[in-house]
Each structure stands twice: as structure tokens, then as C-alpha cells.
Amino acid sequence: MESLKISDYMNRHPVTFTTDMTVAQAVELFLKAKQIGGPVIDEHRHVIGFLSEQDCLKKMIEATYLNEYHDVVGDVMHLEPLTVHANGSVLDIAQQMTHAKPKIYPILDENEQLIGVINRSDVLRAIDNQLKSMYEKGHTRMV
Template sequence: MQSIKVADYYNHRPVKFKATMPIETAVERLLQSGQTGGPVVDDLGTIIGFVSEQDCLQHMLTSTYQNEAHTVVGDVMTKEPLCVTPEESVMTLAENMKVDKPKMYPVCDEQGKLLGIITRAHILLALDKHLHCNYTSGHRFV
């Protein structure tokens, strides 16, 4: 199971954001994509942050009460997000995701360039395929 890699399951075309993007535009992108968050990249494609629905929700509430809307993604994003590499084990990542960890990780190369994202749903798919393969090949779990 340790041989199952992130590279086999991550989304290669995630919704991504720029730090200068208005928060309202980011919210529209999140709603259209169904993602719960996404990586923030610079002009070279290097990850510089992560913005989540929760980050946006706080801002949207404040904007609604104050009837203002001039915040950008860079104001609310998490800086220095946790990234994984394509070669990391799905099992190790699954262990990290179990408790109080992000539901989604950016997948980056060694230079910090964004390659995609991997979510809990991707991890569940990997585990399900592995268990199903073992079950149908005659392995039984006790």
C-alpha cells in the first residue's frame, strides 16, 4: 500500500487563485468548481498560499455587515500551506488527513511549482481501489 503514490490520484487541473484576485471572484470560482479551497500561485506558478471556503466566509460576513467589498485573496489566504509531492505515499497522506489536518493539499514539485491538488475524496478513491483489488483477487481481511 505504501507504493500507491499521490501521483496516481491527484487532480492535475485544480481551480487556482492569484493573491491580487478580489475575494468575490475567488468565491465565484469556488462555487462553480465545487472545490472547498485552492492554491494561490504567483505569476511563475509557484505556490504562495492557500485560500479556503472558511477564509472567504469570514470575509464575506464582515463585508455584508459593513457593506464593503475590497479585500483580495492575499489578505485572507493561509501563507506557507502544506504541500505534498507526487511521490509521497497515499497511506502516509491518509494518516496525516485523519485528524485536524487540511482536507486538501496542493501537490508541488521540488521548486514549489503547483502541479495539482489532492483531496480526501482522492485518498478514499485510492484506498477503495486498493481494498477492492485485494478483495477480488482472493485476499480476505480479518
């Protein structure tokens, strides 16, 4: 099976967040982008955390009960998110995703700066493309 590189299937324009952004602002970005999670980055595009829709949902429910809404992304983000590098293998991520690992991974370059994300749909698309290609090659040999 040919190598499936992360860089060939990643989203190069993901929604990102900063620690001082309000949760309400983050929710607006999630809704516009239809992305389920995203990296929290610093001014140098280093990934310092990860924010999910679920994190925001929890805070929004609390805000509804408390009738106040002042949380920022830095208060609710996950620290030390799992990241991958662009030259890594899609199949390796696929293996990790079969367990209770994240559904979306920030992708870093050689300087440890964010260059994109990859999610389960991207991984499924990569594997599906690979399998279709293998089938077509095998099918044409038989004819």
C-alpha cells in the same frame, strides 16, 4: 500492500488563486469548481498561500455587515500551506488527514511548482480501489 502514489490520484487541473484576485472572484471560482480550497500561486506557479471557502465566508459575512467589499485573496489567505510531492504516498497523506490537518493539499513537482491537488475524496478513492483490488485477488485465489 502496493504503493499508492499521489500522482495517480491527484486532480491535475485544480482551481488556483492569485493574491490580487478579489475574494468575490475567488468565491465564483469555488462555486463553479465545487472545490473547498485551493492554492494561491505566483507567476511561476509556486504555492505562496492557501485559500479556503471558510476564509471567503468570513470575509463575505463581514462585507454584509460593513456594506463594503474590497478584500483580495492576499489579505485572507493562509501563509505557508502544507504541500506534498507527486511521488509521495497516499497512505501518508491519509494518516495526516486523520488529524486536524488540511482537507486538501497542493502537490508540487521537483521544481516546487504546483502540478495539482489531492483531497480527502481522492485519498478515499485510492484506498478503496486498493482494498477492492486486494479483495478481488484474494477472492479469486480461494475459488
